[in-house]
Amino acid sequence: MKRKNKAQRVALLKTLLVFLLLGAGCVIVVVWAAKTEDSDLARSLRVAIGLPEPKSQSVTPDESVPVVTELPVAEEPVTVAEVPDPEPLVTPDPEPLPIITFKEIAAQRHLWPDTLRLKLDVRVPIRYNGKDYGFMEFRKGVTLEVDAVSSGGEIFCRIDGNYLSLSVYETDFYGWFKGKYSEQYDVQPVTVDLGSKASSRYRLGTEKGEAAFWAEMRIWCHQNYEAVSLTVEEDGLVFKWLPTEDVPIDYSVEAREIARQFLLKRAKYGGRENYAACEIRHPVTDELLGASSIFIPRL
Structure with a gap:
């Protein structure tokens, strides 16, 4: 068992x-x-x-293990809807300023300056009736008291009581006008007649030249005053005139314009004068009605 x-x-x-x-x-x-x-x-x-796959064993630096780099999978292109740029804000061009000519400025007294500045030094010999009477000298920047503005681009002004006819470009007129009226007008530059000498083929000192000058001067006097009684004295011009109309007249202004025309027309025939004084007298009593003078440096 x-x-x-x-x-x-x-x-x-x-x-x-x-x-x-x-x-x-x-x-x-x-x-x-x-x-x-x-x-x-x-x-x-x-x-x-049903066992899980084994994890990769660590590789020592000495082991040669091929490194497999996975290629990136190409992604499908993403279509992005383009957003149109916003329309830029359109700023309308400002309305162009009205153009004003120097002639229009001369016709409107409220557009004239009371004073201007001289843009250059002026030192010119004073010449009248073939003689030199010293020098007229003014410094750049001196104040000009504006007396009148002519449509041809002249500024009639005073410096220390002396009346001058200057080109607008000899003053700071355009700078002044732009500073005051830049938002109202676009000023059109004027072409100034500088009174080039001897523009006529006849010259003073010759019979034809003297005759042509006096004919032109008399015609001008007759057209503007209906009188031609103008004589050249040693120290100035004498113009005998009595207006036919009973209206207020500034005889000094008229005397200055007669002297100015005398100088401009003399320069046309080769004259050297750049200064002239004029008296206006009563044609019967010889009473002095007014007097003035003018200096035109450019002549």
């Missing part, structure tokens, strides 16, 4: 040992399958058993 039980225990131990060996073998196979990456059999076992 004891031998029979002993044989059963031995058989049971052998069976248990076989199961242990089989279980250990299975565990070894499972562990091998779980860790082995480069075996198709291990991969198949993992799939069959």
